[in-house]
Amino acid sequence: MTTSSRPDSYRVRVLTVSELKVETSPALERPPLVSGICFDVCAGETVCIVGESGSGKSVTSLAIMGLLPKGALEVTRGSILIDGEDVLSASETRLRQMRASKMAMVFQEPMTALNPVQRVGRQIEEVLRLHTSLTARHRRNRIMEMLEAVHLPDIERIYRAFPHELSGGQRQRIVIAMALILKPKVLIADEPTTALDVTTQKQILNLIRELQQSQQTAVVFITHDFGVVSEIADRIVVMNRGRVVETGTRDQILARPSEDYTRTLVSSVPSLVPRHRSDPAAHKVLEVVGLGKTYEKPQFFGRARAVAAAKDVNLTVARGEITGIVGESGSGKSTVARCIELLIEPSSGSVMLNGDDLTKVRARDLHSVRRRVQFVFQDPYRSLNPRRTVGDSVMEGLINYGMPRRDAFGQSAESLELVGLDRAVMSRYPHQFSGGQRQRICIARALVMKPELLIADEAVSALDVSVQAQVLTLIDDIRVRTGVSILFITHDLRVAAQICHKILVMRRGEVVEVGDAMTVLANPLHEYTRTLIEAAPGRDWDFQNFRPIHAPSATIN
Amino acid sequence: MAKYLFRRVLASVPVLFVVAFIVFALLRLSPGDPAMILAGDGATPAQLDAMRHSMGLDRGIIEQFVIWLSKVLRGDFGVSLITGLPMRDLVLDRLGPSFALCLSTITLAVVVAIPVGVVAAWRQGRALDRIIMSGSVMAFSVPVFIIGYVLILLLSRGLGWFPVQGYRPLSEGIGAFALHLTLPTLTMSAPFIAVISRIVRSSVIEVMGEDYIRTARSKGLSERGVLFKHALGNAAVPIATVVGLSIALLLGGAVVTESVFNIPGLGRLVLEAVLSRDFTAIQTLILLSSVTYVVINLAIDVLYSILDPRIRY
Structure with missing residues (x-):
């Protein structure tokens, strides 16, 4: 499982970054984006660069590729040696030759990393055309070998496919094939699995490891996820605000971090150990019975094709409790949430909110029902209107329901204080706040309506771990203080374990398992739940207590 | 397909x-x-x-x-109320000049606008971009007849390079045909160059910010390769839209330009029909230009699915 046992005598230093400093150009009155960055990577070694957003990890990786946006960012100091050759002093032509052949990159978003109007085979071929003089037939053979090496099925079809015809995992395999086809010395992987489901993530991590070992690639793996780090890193570089906080082997950083920042970061990783148990006697605020949503795709000729986004979903949320819906993309978890909020009309079943069936509500009564269910969305950067003050955004709901502005103002101020913000923020605009603060504003906006049910749809997924931990604490705190019931939708089992009393696991529109958080996570009955738990990265590490979890499979000494 | x-x-x-x-x-x-x-x-x-x-x-x-x-x-559009001639013959008579003018205009517009737009995108925010974009605002906002008269004044009356007015069919020799078509084409293409180059510029700028452009650079492609092999193909859909609509607009007849240069095309026919209240003629011309629109739109939609494999209806 781990690679700490590789003999040191094999180590050839392939990438050396020293005293790297990147500044905006022309130099503005602001601190450099990164400065004093030093680290090195040996052949066959994985070095993880870990940091929260804005720590400069992506800037560092782009600098290694020589891909910093021209005219905007500039390396003003330091050197980046790949195989003894300095990237920073290389000519533009030499740099182009080095890309893909000496250093290659895999990006975060496989959905957009490929050119949508070109067949993927041709996109891989382009690398060979640029850097080799192989004939068409040899190129094709090499590509087919590579497609096999990244374990893609039906490679003849995939060679001719357009990106949109492939899944996210398959596209990431294509990007990896493209990056590694010339056997580069250094592979930079910038959050390559962040956009993928956990089960796919596990496969991609294994794939990178496998190819790395066969090609002896030096891998720089950029991530914010300590779970992933604990599984793949040989050494770790912790970055914060453009500087290296700490560098060390995996065990040093995860078990004996010397800096406070690293300690906070590591201990913020939510534990997979569930904390809450549901009270079966509690009053049920929400009861969803037999909920289904079928989309019909109209055909020009013949009958419409039906696609079930949710099938026979039953769930309850008790007063003052949090029920979690966990599932991968396409599992139907958001569909269920939207049906409950009546943003989309369910095809079947009923949604009982404190005894009232919301699906039977007539259109003109919908207005009064809306108030009782409130939403917090995933992306705090896009869910607040940038042209309205925070106060206006929070007050708007109350004013819509006929409250005088003066009263709405007072209640909004209280609501903002409840989420830990000062009432003075009401006159400011969303762009003046960080992601975590914005999500607090969104929570305040939902709470000010005094809802019977709060639906949080991936409400902490876009946040950095340390902020995520704070917002999770806040949500739980609010639940205790106000007694609001929460339906919490997430793809992240760790988050669900921290906050949920009850957990539903969904797959392809169906609930595969439901029960007490303790039971579902500790003794899963359904095979799919077990798969999900096993795929969760970093299961072998107890981050809060800075130590490995001693399971029979662990080989850490 | x-x-x-x-x-x-x-x-x-x-x-x-x-x-x-x-x-x-x-x-x-x-x-x-x-x-x-x-x-x-x-x-x-x-x-x-x-x-x-x-x-x-x-x-x-x-x-x-x-x-x-x-x-x-069956192709029988009736008889013109004024001249008593069959509408079909009247339209067929005028089709040649209009078609020639439309084709030359759109060709010139595309050939000039795409490189100009790409260059503007390339030098976004720099002096060259500003110059091109100011030129495009001018070309679009100055009325066509002014451009026409200015060109006549400078190039026909002044330098004597081109005939002032009139039209010669291709059957009278390519030289005369081209000479008579040059000024009307230059005049009419000005606003289209302006519009198309703006669309090209903004779509190229948008595409150049996409992730797959970064991927292309990380493969070691030169900037020119990135532009031609990856950016233009993706910028093609909005460009095709505006070019298609321009064609439809042009085929409907260029009333002003044909009047300024005294070209016996459909635009002039429209003008004559309206002025003399020739109902059959008006009816026929509206019908034809509507059909042209529908057909061109159909062609654009089909073109979309060729340009972008993600588009399937």
């Missing part, structure tokens, strides 16, 4: 039918009796009735529509 094409063509039929009905109804419902116009002021009621009967105006409106439509489908 064949199935998609068939479906799209089929879906255009009801649109064309509705267009035909509206065009037909528009003139029947408008005040004024065509028979009275044709018969003149001195006609007796009996003569008027006879006239109405021969024109089919005494039948029900639906019946009239069916008769009219079946004739139109």
Whole structure:
């Protein structure tokens, strides 16, 4: 499982970054984006660069590729040696030759990393055309070998496919094939699995490891996820605000971090150990019975094709409790949430909110029902209107329901204080706040309506771990203080374990398992739940207590 | 693809039918009796009735529509109320000049606008970009007839390079044909160059910020390779839209340009028909330009699915 046992005598230093400093150009009155960055990577070694957003990890990786946006960012100091050759002093032509052949990159978003109007085979071929003089037939053979090496099925079809015809995992395999086809010395992987489901993530991590070992690639793996780090890193570089906080082997950083920042970061990783148990006697605020949503795709000729986004979903949320819906993309978890909020009309079943069936509500009564269910969305950067003050955004709901502005103002101020913000923020605009603060504003906006049910749809997924931990604490705190019931939708089992009393696991529109958080996570009955738990990265590490979890499979000494 | 094409063509039929009905109804419902116009002021009621009967105006409106439509489908658009000539011959006569002008204009517009737009995108925010974009605002906002007269003044009257007015068909030799077409083409393409180059610029800028452009650079592609192999293909859809719509607009007849340069095209025919209240002619011309629009739109939609494999209806 781990690679700490590789003999040191094999180590050839392939990438050396020293005293790297990147500044905006022309130099503005602001601190450099990164400065004093030093680290090195040996052949066959994985070095993880870990940091929260804005720590400069992506800037560092782009600098290694020589891909910093021209005219905007500039390396003003330091050197980046790949195989003894300095990237920073290389000519533009030499740099182009080095890309893909000496250093290659895999990006975060496989959905957009490929050119949508070109067949993927041709996109891989382009690398060979640029850097080799192989004939068409040899190129094709090499590509087919590579497609096999990244374990893609039906490679003849995939060679001719357009990106949109492939899944996210398959596209990431294509990007990896493209990056590694010339056997580069250094592979930079910038959050390559962040956009993928956990089960796919596990496969991609294994794939990178496998190819790395066969090609002896030096891998720089950029991530914010300590779970992933604990599984793949040989050494770790912790970055914060453009500087290296700490560098060390995996065990040093995860078990004996010397800096406070690293300690906070590591201990913020939510534990997979569930904390809450549901009270079966509690009053049920929400009861969803037999909920289904079928989309019909109209055909020009013949009958419409039906696609079930949710099938026979039953769930309850008790007063003052949090029920979690966990599932991968396409599992139907958001569909269920939207049906409950009546943003989309369910095809079947009923949604009982404190005894009232919301699906039977007539259109003109919908207005009064809306108030009782409130939403917090995933992306705090896009869910607040940038042209309205925070106060206006929070007050708007109350004013819509006929409250005088003066009263709405007072209640909004209280609501903002409840989420830990000062009432003075009401006159400011969303762009003046960080992601975590914005999500607090969104929570305040939902709470000010005094809802019977709060639906949080991936409400902490876009946040950095340390902020995520704070917002999770806040949500739980609010639940205790106000007694609001929460339906919490997430793809992240760790988050669900921290906050949920009850957990539903969904797959392809169906609930595969439901029960007490303790039971579902500790003794899963359904095979799919077990798969999900096993795929969760970093299961072998107890981050809060800075130590490995001693399971029979662990080989850490 | 064949199935998609068939479906799209089929879906255009009801649109064309509705267009035909509206065009037909528009003139029947408008005040004024065509028979009275044709018969003149001195006609007796009996003569008027006879006239109405021969024109089919005494039948029900639906019946009239069916008769009219079946004739139109056979290529019989009726007879011009003013000249008494068959509309079909009148239109065919004028088609040549308009078509030639449209083709030369759109070719020039595309050939100039795409590189200009790409260069502006390339130098975004720099001096060259600013110059190109200011030029485009001017080209778009100065009325076509002013551009036309200025060009005549400078290049025909002043330098004597081109004839002032008129049109020579291709059958009279390519030299004369081209000479007579140059100034109208330059005049008419100005606003289209302006619009198309703006669209090219903004779509290229947008595409250059996409993730797959970064991927292309990380493969070691040169900036020129990135632009031609990855950016332009993705910027093509909005460009195709605006080029297609320009063609449709041009085929409808260039009333102003044809008047300025005295070209006997469809635009002039439209003008003449409106001025002399030639209802049959107006009807025919509206119908033809609507059909052109529908057909061009169909062609654009089909082109989309070729340019972008993600688009399948």
